[in-house]
Amino acid sequence: DVKVTQSSRYLVKRTGEKVFLECVQDMDHENMFWYRQDPGLGLRLIYFSYDVKMKEKGDIPEGYSVSREKKERFSLILESASTNQTSMYLCASSPIIQGQSYGYTFGSGTRLTVV
Amino acid sequence: DAKTTQPPSMDCAEGRAANLPCNHSTISGNEYVYWYRQIHSQGPQYIIHGLKNNETNEMASLIITEDRKSSTLILPHATLRDTAVYYCIVRANYGGSQGNLIFGKGTKLSVKP
DSSP states (O other), rough: OOOOEEEEEEEEEETTOOEEOOOSSSSOOSEEEEEEEEETEEEEEEEEETTTTTTEEOOOOEEEEEEEETTTEEEEEESSSSSOOOEEEEEEEEEOOOOOOOEEEEEOOOEEEEO | OOOBBSSEEEEETTTTTTTEEETTOOOOOOOOEEEEEEESSOOOOOEESSSSSSSSOOSEEEOOOTTTTTEEEEEEEEGGGOEEEEEEEEEEESSGGGGGGOOOOOOEEEEOO
């Protein structure tokens, strides 16, 4: 089974702190994604990457950056955490097979609270 | 990506079949229908996907109409653990940004004893 592991299940940080959310997948998937999920707003894509050192902005990239130095690891960085970034953060990965992208596997999520 | 329309909520009795509908009237010829579910406080879980033909796996069956404008996810014997939000998504299997999943609001399925 593919595993997508997010480093923390719950995290509490202070306003202004730099926050790193880590995600690791063990099946050599090319694509990796970061979403946030908020009540009433559903899942929204923050950033994605379809190769090492490649990154693309999703729908809500403001206030976030990402890093993909190795294929298996995709990090989400909150440069200066704010209370409106309190949310559930979900990482996902998917393979590319013969040029086509297939189903996603999600991690369990990190519930981040910024106080 | 084509948009989908799902009922916001449904109830189902435990042990009975749960039939979750999805309308995707603007689906393109190369777009697949994907179903995911999200149990409370967990990440979404892939269930099944299909293009034209009906599909079945150990979790569910997917029935796609001949004109591909709608589909139904069937959980043949719903259990309490199937209580979740079910998302119907249509997208082409491209690499890069064209293959991104866009989640809507989904259907909240409540399985009752």
